[in-house]
Amino acid sequence: xxxxxxxxxxxxxxxxxxxxxxxxxxxxxxxxxxxxxxxxxxxxxxxxxxxxxxxxxxxxxxxxxxxxxxxxxxxxxxxxxxxxxxxxxxxxxxxxxxxxxxxxxxxxxxxxxxxxxxxxxxxxxxxxxxxxxxxxxxxxxxxxxxxxxxxxxxxxxxxxxxxxxxxxxxxxxxxxx
Numbered sequence: 001x002x003x004x005x006x007x008x009x010x011x012x013x014x015x016x017x018x019x020x021x022x023x024x025x026x027x028x029x030x031x032x033x034x035x036x037x038x039x040x041x042x043x044x045x046x047x048x049x050x051x052x053x054x055x056x057x058x059x060x061x062x063x064x065x066x067x068x069x070x071x072x073x074x075x076x077x078x079x080x081x082x083x084x085x086x087x088x089x090x091x092x093x094x095x096x097x098x099x100x101x102x103x104x105x106x107x108x109x110x111x112x113x114x115x116x117x118x119x120x121x122x123x124x125x126x127x128x129x130x131x132x133x134x135x136x137x138x139x140x141x142x143x144x145x146x147x148x149x150x151x152x153x154x155x156x157x158x159x160x161x162x163x164x165x166x167x168x169x170x171x172x173x174x175x176x177x
Contacts, residue, residue: 007100008159010151016129017088017148024081031074038070087128087145096149097132099159106134106142113164121146121153122174130175132156 042063046053053059098105103112104119111134118135129147136142146153157170 007098007102007163008151008155009095010097010149010156012092012094012096012148013150014088014091014148017084017091021081021084021088024077024084028074028077028081031070031077035067035070035074038066042067090145091148096144097151097156099156099163101163103164104134104160106132106144109142111136113167116164116168118171119156119160119168120171120174121156122171 045059045063049059092107096106103110104116105111115136115138116134117137118133120133120135121130122133124131124145129145130153131143131145132149134142153170153172153175157172160168160170
C-alpha cells in the first residue's frame with residue numbers, strides 16, 4: 001500500500017498564456033490590416049467622390065467614422081496583446097501553489113494554516129480567467145491566475161480541507177461571477 005504525499009503541488013503551466021498571446025497578436029495584426037484597408041478604401045472614396053467631399057460635410061463623417069472605428073479596434077487589440085504579454089511574463093517555472101499540512105505556499109511565500117485568513121477562487125481582471133487568492137491576517141493578498149497552474153478548483157478545495165484538517169476551505173462563491 002502506498003502512502004499519499006502530504007502536499008498538493010500545482011506547477012506553473014504556460015500553455016494557456018502562450019495561446020492567449022498568440023491569439024491576441026493575430027487579432028492585433030488583423031486590426032492593423034483593417035485600419036490600412038479602411039485608409040485605402042477611404043482614400044479611394046475621397047478621390048472618386050471629390051466633388052461631394054468638397055461641397056458637403058456628410059461624406060467626411062462617413063469616412064472619418066470608418067477610420068476611427070478601425071483605429072479604436074486596433075487600440076483595443078493592442079492593449080489586449082500587451083496585457084497578455086505582461087500576464088505571460090508572470091508565469092514562472094516550477095511549483096506555483098503548494099498546499100500541505102504546513103499550510104499554503106504561493107509564489108514562494110509560505111503561510112501556516114493559522115496565518116491564512118481566506119482562500120478564494122474568483123473572477124480575475126478584465127479579459128482574464130479566474131484567480132486563486134490567498135489572504136493572510138498580516139500582509140497583502142497573494143494571487144495567481146487559475147489558468148497558469150495545472151490544477152482544478154475542486155482539487156484546491158479538497159486539498160485545502162484535507163491538509164488543514166477541516167479548519168480552512170476555499171471560497172468558490174464568486175467563481176461563476
